[in-house]
Amino acid sequence: MKANTFNIQKRCIHLLFGKKLNFDHAEYYKTCARTRSIDEHLTPKDYVLEHTKPLFTEFKLLTVHNLHKLFLLNEVFKIKKYRYPIPLYILLKRSHESTRNYLNNNISIPRYNLEASRQQFLYCGTTIWNKFNNKTAQFNTNFLSDLSTSSCMAKNRFKKFLLDIQSSGHPQLWECHNHSF
Numbered sequence: 001m002k003a004n005t006f007n008i009q010k011r012c013i014h015l016l017f018g019k020k021l022n023f024d025h026a027e028y029y030k031t032c033a034r035t036r037s038i039d040e041h042l043t044p045k046d047y048v049l050e051h052t053k054p055l056f057t058e059f060k061l062l063t064v065h066n067l068h069k070l071f072l073l074n075e076v077f078k079i080k081k082y083r084y085p086i087p088l089y090i091l092l093k094r095s096h097e098s099t100r101n102y103l104n105n106n107i108s109i110p111r112y113n114l115e116a117s118r119q120q121f122l123y124c125g126t127t128i129w130n131k132f133n134n135k136t137a138q139f140n141t142n143f144l145s146d147l148s149t150s151s152c153m154a155k156n157r158f159k160k161f162l163l164d165i166q167s168s169g170h171p172q173l174w175e176c177h178n179h180s181f
Contacts, residue, residue, distance in 0.1 A: 005064050010052040017059055020050045051172040057163075065179040066162040069128050073158045074151070076107075076125040081147045091122055105144045106130045132161070135181050 083089045093108045107126040169175045
């Protein structure tokens with residue numbers, strides 16, 4: 001499902017921001033000799049699509065995978081900061097390691113028996129939060145230690161972090177690590 005959504009997103013990015021005409025543009029199908037010069041008419045068409053990763057990087061757009069992570073990180077941050085909604089805040093318990101170390105802001109991951117339960121907000125949110133928290137702790141850039149950062153600033157930092165991961169690696173080809181950390 002995510003692969004299909006990502007393919008649709010890439011086609012939309014081609015259409016909106018692409019520099020080369022492709023089969024999604026109406027101008028691509030102008031084959032009448034009156035609409036093009038003789039040189040344009042005789043040159044062979046280039047059927048190769050341009051790469052989308054440079055477009056995502058240039059316009060600072062997140063992929064569907066990373067948009068989902070941004071949403072989860074932002075929502076968990078707001079729940080922890082404002083302690084609202086209260087039922088969700090109560091479910092977000094600090095892990096045993098974080099009670100010993102004040103700078104560690106990890107959350108206990110809830111236990112589930114069914115694989116379908118792993119798609120719920122609480123499980124996905126705590127998993128992504130802990131991965132992000134551990135990754136930023138490695139670089140001593142953990143701004144989440146006291147939750148004093150504003151929501152807007154936190155969202156911008158989350159987005160910058162995800163954009164850095166997304167644009168890493170090969171400049172034109174998508175790799176597995178562009179969607180995970």
